[in-house]
Amino acid sequence: MTDSVTGPKLEQRLAPILDLLQKQQVVHAMTQRQAQPRASLIENLLIRQQENELHRALEKLNGPDAAHLLQMLTTDKRLLVWHELPDSLAAQALIELSEAVAEDMVEATPGERLEKILQELDAEELAEIADLLPREPLEKVKALLEANERTWLESSLAYPEDSVGEIMSKDSLIASDDMTVNQAIAHVRSAVELPPQTDKLFIVNRHKHLVGVVPLIALMRHDVDRHLSEVMDPNVVFFSPEDSAEEAGHAFERYDLISAPVVDERHRVIGRLRVEAIMDFLRDRADEQALANAGLSADTDLLGPIWEGARERWPWLCVNLFTAFIATRFISLFEGTIEQLVVLATLMPIVASVGGNTGHQTSALMIRGLALNHVQRDTLWYIYRKETAIGLINGLVWGAALGLFAWGLYQSPLLGLVMMMAVTLNLVLAALLGVSVPVLLDRAGRDPAMGSSVVLTFATDSMGFFLFLGLASLILI
Amino acid sequence: MTDSVTGPKLEQRLAPILDLLQKQQVVHAMTQRQAQPRASLIENLLIRQQENELHRALEKLNGPDAAHLLQMLTTDKRLLVWHELPDSLAAQALIELSEAVAEDMVEATPGERLEKILQELDAEELAEIADLLPREPLEKVKALLEANERTWLESSLAYPEDSVGEIMSKDSLIASDDMTVNQAIAHVRSAVELPPQTDKLFIVNRHKHLVGVVPLIALMRHDVDRHLSEVMDPNVVFFSPEDSAEEAGHAFERYDLISAPVVDERHRVIGRLRVEAIMDFLRDRADEQALANAGLSADTDLLGPIWEGARERWPWLCVNLFTAFIATRFISLFEGTIEQLVVLATLMPIVASVGGNTGHQTSALMIRGLALNHVQRDTLWYIYRKETAIGLINGLVWGAALGLFAWGLYQSPLLGLVMMMAVTLNLVLAALLGVSVPVLLDRAGRDPAMGSSVVLTFATDSMGFFLFLGLASLILI
Numbered sequence: 001m002t003d004s005v006t007g008p009k010l011e012q013r014l015a016p017i018l019d020l021l022q023k024q025q026v027v028h029a030m031t032q033r034q035a036q037p038r039a040s041l042i043e044n045l046l047i048r049q050q051e052n053e054l055h056r057a058l059e060k061l062n063g064p065d066a067a068h069l070l071q072m073l074t075t076d077k078r079l080l081v082w083h084e085l086p087d088s089l090a091a092q093a094l095i096e097l098s099e100a101v102a103e104d105m106v107e108a109t110p111g112e113r114l115e116k117i118l119q120e121l122d123a124e125e126l127a128e129i130a131d132l133l134p135r136e137p138l139e140k141v142k143a144l145l146e147a148n149e150r151t152w153l154e155s156s157l158a159y160p161e162d163s164v165g166e167i168m169s170k171d172s173l174i175a176s177d178d179m180t181v182n183q184a185i186a187h188v189r190s191a192v193e194l195p196p197q198t199d200k201l202f203i204v205n206r207h208k209h210l211v212g213v214v215p216l217i218a219l220m221r222h223d224v225d226r227h228l229s230e231v232m233d234p235n236v237v238f239f240s241p242e243d244s245a246e247e248a249g250h251a252f253e254r255y256d257l258i259s260a261p262v263v264d265e266r267h268r269v270i271g272r273l274r275v276e277a278i279m280d281f282l283r284d285r286a287d288e289q290a291l292a293n294a295g296l297s298a299d300t301d302l303l304g305p306i307w308e309g310a311r312e313r314w315p316w317l318c319v320n321l322f323t324a325f326i327a328t329r330f331i332s333l334f335e336g337t338i339e340q341l342v343v344l345a346t347l348m349p350i351v352a353s354v355g356g357n358t359g360h361q362t363s364a365l366m367i368r369g370l371a372l373n374h375v376q377r378d379t380l381w382y383i384y385r386k387e388t389a390i391g392l393i394n395g396l397v398w399g400a401a402l403g404l405f406a407w408g409l410y411q412s413p414l415l416g417l418v419m420m421m422a423v424t425l426n427l428v429l430a431a432l433l434g435v436s437v438p439v440l441l442d443r444a445g446r447d448p449a450m451g452s453s454v455v456l457t458f459a460t461d462s463m464g465f466f467l468f469l470g471l472a473s474l475i476l477i
Numbered sequence: 478m479t480d481s482v483t484g485p486k487l488e489q490r491l492a493p494i495l496d497l498l499q500k501q502q503v504v505h506a507m508t509q510r511q512a513q514p515r516a517s518l519i520e521n522l523l524i525r526q527q528e529n530e531l532h533r534a535l536e537k538l539n540g541p542d543a544a545h546l547l548q549m550l551t552t553d554k555r556l557l558v559w560h561e562l563p564d565s566l567a568a569q570a571l572i573e574l575s576e577a578v579a580e581d582m583v584e585a586t587p588g589e590r591l592e593k594i595l596q597e598l599d600a601e602e603l604a605e606i607a608d609l610l611p612r613e614p615l616e617k618v619k620a621l622l623e624a625n626e627r628t629w630l631e632s633s634l635a636y637p638e639d640s641v642g643e644i645m646s647k648d649s650l651i652a653s654d655d656m657t658v659n660q661a662i663a664h665v666r667s668a669v670e671l672p673p674q675t676d677k678l679f680i681v682n683r684h685k686h687l688v689g690v691v692p693l694i695a696l697m698r699h700d701v702d703r704h705l706s707e708v709m710d711p712n713v714v715f716f717s718p719e720d721s722a723e724e725a726g727h728a729f730e731r732y733d734l735i736s737a738p739v740v741d742e743r744h745r746v747i748g749r750l751r752v753e754a755i756m757d758f759l760r761d762r763a764d765e766q767a768l769a770n771a772g773l774s775a776d777t778d779l780l781g782p783i784w785e786g787a788r789e790r791w792p793w794l795c796v797n798l799f800t801a802f803i804a805t806r807f808i809s810l811f812e813g814t815i816e817q818l819v820v821l822a823t824l825m826p827i828v829a830s831v832g833g834n835t836g837h838q839t840s841a842l843m844i845r846g847l848a849l850n851h852v853q854r855d856t857l858w859y860i861y862r863k864e865t866a867i868g869l870i871n872g873l874v875w876g877a878a879l880g881l882f883a884w885g886l887y888q889s890p891l892l893g894l895v896m897m898m899a900v901t902l903n904l905v906l907a908a909l910l911g912v913s914v915p916v917l918l919d920r921a922g923r924d925p926a927m928g929s930s931v932v933l934t935f936a937t938d939s940m941g942f943f944l945f946l947g948l949a950s951l952i953l954i
Contacts, residue, residue, distance in 0.1 A: 010728070011850070022855055064731040071851045074859050096731070189698050197735060198694055199676055216693050217675055221666050251487070253760060254541040254573070256753040258674060258735055275752055276733040282756075283730060286763050287845060294841035295834070302846040303856060306863050310870040313838055317831065317875050324830035325882075331823040338819050345815050345822035346808040349829070349938065353801035354794065357772065361790055364771035368764060369779040373488070374548045378499055379780060382551050386783050393787040398794050405802075461826065 014069050017057045020050070021077050055084045063092020071101060074303050079108055087113070091120035095128050100299035102132050115140055123149035124169050127156040164248050165241030167281055168262045168271035171195035174202045177211055177229040181222045184214070197274045199258040203232045209267040212236060238263050239273055245281045250373070252278045292450040295319070323458040327352075330462045334469035337477055343410050344472050347419065350402065352464030355426035358394065359456040362387050362434025367448045370438055384435055391431030395424030418475050422468035430460045491546050494534045497527070498554050532561045540569020547578060551780050556585055564590070568597035572605050577776035579609050592617055600626035601646050604633040641725050642718030644758055645739045645748035648672035651679045654688055654706040658699045661691070674751045676735040680709045686744040689713060715740050716750055722758045727850070729755045769927040772796070800935040804829075807939045811946035814954055820887050821949050824896065827879065829941030832903035835871065836933040839864050839911025844925045847915055861912055868908030872901030895952050899945035907937050 058066065058081065066089050070078050082105050085093065094102055094117065106114065118126065118133070118141040126145075130138060130153070142150055152170050159165030172195060175184045184201060201219065203212040212232030222231045238261045239248050251257065252275055262271040288298035295316025300309075331338075331348070338345050366383070369375045375383070399420035407416030437455050438448035535543065535558065543566050547555050559582050562570065571579055571594065583591065595603065595610070595618040603622075607615060607630070619627055629647050636642030649672060652661045661678060678696065680689040689709030699708045715738045716725050728734065729752055739748040765775035772793025777786075808815075808825070815822050843860070846852045852860070876897035884893030914932050915925035 010731075018853065018855070068731065068850075071849070072853055072856065074856055185697060188694065194694055194698070197676070197733065199674070199735070216697070217665065217671055220662060220693070220697065221671070253756055254487070254545065256674065258676070258752065275735065275756075279730055279752075279756065279759075282759075290845060291841055294838045296838055296841060300842060302842045302851065302860060303863075306866045306870075309863060310867045310874075313835070313867065313871060314875075316834065316838065317871060320831055320834045321827070321875060321879060324827040325879075327830075328823050328826055331826070332820075335819045335823060338822050339816070342812045342816045342819075342822075343809075345819075345825075346805050346812060348822075349805055349808070349826060349942075350798065350801040352826070353804075353934075353938070354797055357793065357797045358790070361771045361773055361793065364768055364773060365777060365779045368767060372548070373545075374779065376495065376549055378495070379549065379551055383779060386780075386786060389783045390787045390790065393783070394790060394794060397787075398791075398798060402798060402802075457830075461830070465826075 010065060010068060013061070013065060014072070017054070017061075017069060017081075018072070020054055020057065021073065021081070023050075051084065054081075058084055058089070059086060061089065063089055064096050066090075066093040067096035070097060070105070072303075075104070075305055078104070078303075082108065087116045088120045091117045091125075095121070095125050098299060098301070099132065100301035100304060102129060103299070104301075104304070106132055106134070111137055119144060123153040123156070127153050127166075130157055159241055162245050162281075163241060164239045164243040164245055164262055164273055165271070167245050167277040168239075168241065168273050169195070169277065170271060172202050172261065172269055172272040173198055173200075174204055174269055175214070175228055177203050177205050177227070177232065179228050180224065181219060181226050181228065181231060182224040184219055184228055185224070188216070188219070195272070197259055197276055201228075202261045202269050202272075203228050204269060208269075210236060210238060210261055210263050210269055213261070236261065240265070241270065245278070246285065246371075248273060249278050249282050289447070289449040292447075293453055295454075319454060323454060324461070327458060327461040327465060330466040331469065333466070334473055337469055337473040340477055341472065343415070344469060347406060347415075348465055348468050351419070351422045351426055351468040352461045354398070354423060355430040355460035355464045356457050358391060358427045359430035359434040359460050360453065362391075362431050363438050363448075363452045363456055366435055366438040367452065370442050370448055375439075380435075380439065384432070387431040387435050388428055391427040391429075392424065395427035396420070399423030399427070412476075414476055415472075418468065418471045422464070422471050425467050426460060426464045429463050430456070433459050487542060487545060490538070490542060491549075494531070494538075494546060494558075495549075497531055497534065498550065498558070500527075528561065531558075535561055535566070536563060538566065540566055541573050543567075543570040544573035547574060547582070549780075552581070552782055555581070555780075559585065564593045565597045568594045568602075572598070572602050575776060575778070576609065577778035577781060579606060580776070581778075581781070583609055583611070588614055596621065600630040600633075604630050604643075607634055636718055639722050639758075639762075640718060641716045641720040641722055641739055641750055642748070644722050644754040645716075645718065645750045646672070646754065647748060649679050649738065649746055649749040650675055650677075651681055651746055652691070652705055654680050654682050654704070654709065656705050657701065658696060658703050658705065658708060659701040661696055661705055662701070665693070665696070672749070674736055674753055678705075679738045679746050679749075680705050681746060685746075687713065687715060687738055687740050687746055690738070713738065717742070718747065722755070723762065723848075725750060726755050726759050766924070766926040769924075770930055772931075796931060800931060801938070804935060804938040804942060807943040808946065810943075811950055814946055814950040817954055818949065820892070821946060824883060824892075825942055825945050828896070828899045828903055828945040829938040831875070831900060832907040832937035832941045833934050835868060835904045836907035836911040836937050837930065839868075839908050840915050840925075840929045840933055843912055843915040844929065847919050847925055852916075857912075857916065861909070864908040864912050865905055868904040868906075869901065872904035873897070876900030876904070889953075891953055892949075895945065895948045899941070899948050902944050903937060903941045906940050907933070910936050 061069065066085060070081060070093060073081060078101070082090065094105065097105065109117070114137045118137060123145055126138070126141065142153060145153065156166065171193065173188060173191060175187055179187065188201070198216065200213045200215045202210060203214060205211045211229075212234040213236050214228055214232045218231065237251055237255050237257060239251075241262055241264070252260070258275050260273045261269045262273055264270050284298065291298055291300060296312065300312055334344075366375070399422075402423055403416035403420035406419045407413050433456055437452045441448040441451055538546065543562060547558060547570060550558060555578070559567065571582065574582065586594070591614045595614055600622055603615070603618065619630060622630065633643065648670065650665060650668060652664055656664065665678070675693065677690045677692045679687060680691060682688045688706070689711040690713050691705055691709045695708065714728055714732050714734060716728075718739055718741070729737070735752050737750045738746045739750055741747050761775065768775055768777060773789065777789055811821075843852070846860075876899075879900055880893035880897035883896045884890050910933055914929045918925040918928055
């Protein structure tokens, strides 16, 4: 029996398929088959056999595994696997794929097959990937949905981005507070379909207003004749569809929720938020931030084609070239000074570099504090004072160390003094900016995790050069 | 009724307490009361009244909210609130606090109160915070636990860091596969305590080996006379205690799990992994990575004291000073060249900067690919080829743009050529390192998200300076 128990070792399950795909010739032949249909009979037989083998292996996968497999492959092999996936599996894989890969797959699928695949999905699943789909097949599939499913899909697409409404699901188990436990159990038993990740019944009063919840497990344990109004927990964490999904995520973490009701302004249940949607959302967001920090969009595909990869990086390269160029204009102000004392050119990058690092430390702490809602107006001033003081202390300590080093290396105590002053001032400035930049981005309604680093690097580089060379031209020349 | 329904608006609930704490005089008086017990009677009465008000407001919170409140406060107010928290609430808050704050609170708590607080926790909760606790109170509280709880606590502390064993919980609902549905329901009803986040029964055979699961909701719907072996789902995602918690997290996301059994090598259930523990783990890890990337440890406290804050940043500052200093040694090799053509000093930071940025883009993609297990040996070479090609293309395109700019600005076509060549070479190098550094860190069993950026910046700075100045001295001088 234990053979059928599925462990977490995804790699082991995918290994035979990956082995098959590693036979370069086979893959080449399979992908070329449509292009060169005149292969010899024997060749064709061999290829057909390999295709069948691949098909059989793929059929055994589930949707998430198939998605993972696709993510691991380069474009040609991806298309081959996608082509061989049964429609239902392809549908389940599609909703799990990263945006970049999902888009490529949709693009490569003939309209007819795409419609078949989409018909395997329900309104909720369609809502998840609707923005990746071309208009036509989406409309066709929408027309095939039942009226209430179609309404759900449309209203779900209308909620703002990153809102609870956008990620909530449709089906909840709802019971009336005047039901007995026995009636509620019968109600659960008679429900046509079981909403996944259902851990509790949402309890409403006769006005259909949410008044409490009863965990399923509690339902099984209570005296069957009691009313739900007696056994329910009236302390419910609930959400509005307009709430931010990020905030909802914090609430899920704080209160260890598995599901929670989403209500309209009159407290009527209009949907359900599941921990699965929250985890997906948080993962996507973390991903997005990590890449955005390096100037890449969330759907950048590590295994995608080269040209696309090159062009994806242009906006950021362009911004970076521009800011780096402006920063060097501060150096050009002092070319005369450098000509007289070339060692300044050697030492100036150190001042810029330690400033940048200190700024990033402060901004990393600020970004986390803002994301977790730990920063209030009252404490912001404490943070300013604290970070500036830290910049000052560390500037003096490490600036002095650097200054002594420069003194020893170039036999000039004044050079050491300039070094120390420039490092100290740049660290204080970096600390001030490290607090201000994320706060300003946050106030402006933008994500401080995205964009802080460009502004900071630009400022600490420019000021590092300017302070060091400026002080040098005042003191040394 | 709707008044008792708790929305996600934590801020609104904390607002009255924060208002109270904002009266600086009150806080000052309260915190000074032990230091200066001779305040006048009226002062004392006033302070006492405020303390009572605070105490009453705090009593209404739950553990996670109290923890959030503590995280938002500066040290003096934190201690005041901590002091006023009822023991049971303090206990629940303690397990939710970030490590830095939890440590401070433990340190500030007299031994006697700490023991009382810890007695409010069960073995699982104690295991979560055991590494923050001083030996003595932990041992005392351990001695008060029941034998099986104590054994659990000890074995749990023995599992490796970031393993499934470390974060799994103790209680599972287990049923035998020869039970009928009716018997299983009776079994659930008779369980003394209900393990939280229980969505399914784990089904074992007569050898106590895990053979399947039955979701609770399915249990409520099946024919009561059928055997669990007939109705169970034999496809179980299970874990070993030695599995990495990170991998388990991927599996939870992939298969939308709420809980999963943890089994020993003979497939006997020894614990249960809950989605809550997974979410906590993933959040902590993301946090840790974001800060480690800026050279800070995960328990750095934005609102902590200044001196601690300054010293926390020394190791990183020191590393950064060292690498920046080494990078400038490459400049010092060419001081003669710079003396002859000072504009080289102005332009050289651009070459270093674009190299650094390109390297970070590549490494950000690699780090994500490695974390999601999308990189296999087979595709690694594709990635090398792809990223190098991207570096080459972008180096030529943007290097040429920069070169033209330098030519125009300084009227020297050869300077433009040097610029273009240096940028191109540095981008190719950055791409190679952007792939290699994360891969090597990963192979060495380290987290590529932590540490890649130092090595990369060091290399692209050094090489940027070296390539640009080296080419300039060959071509221009």
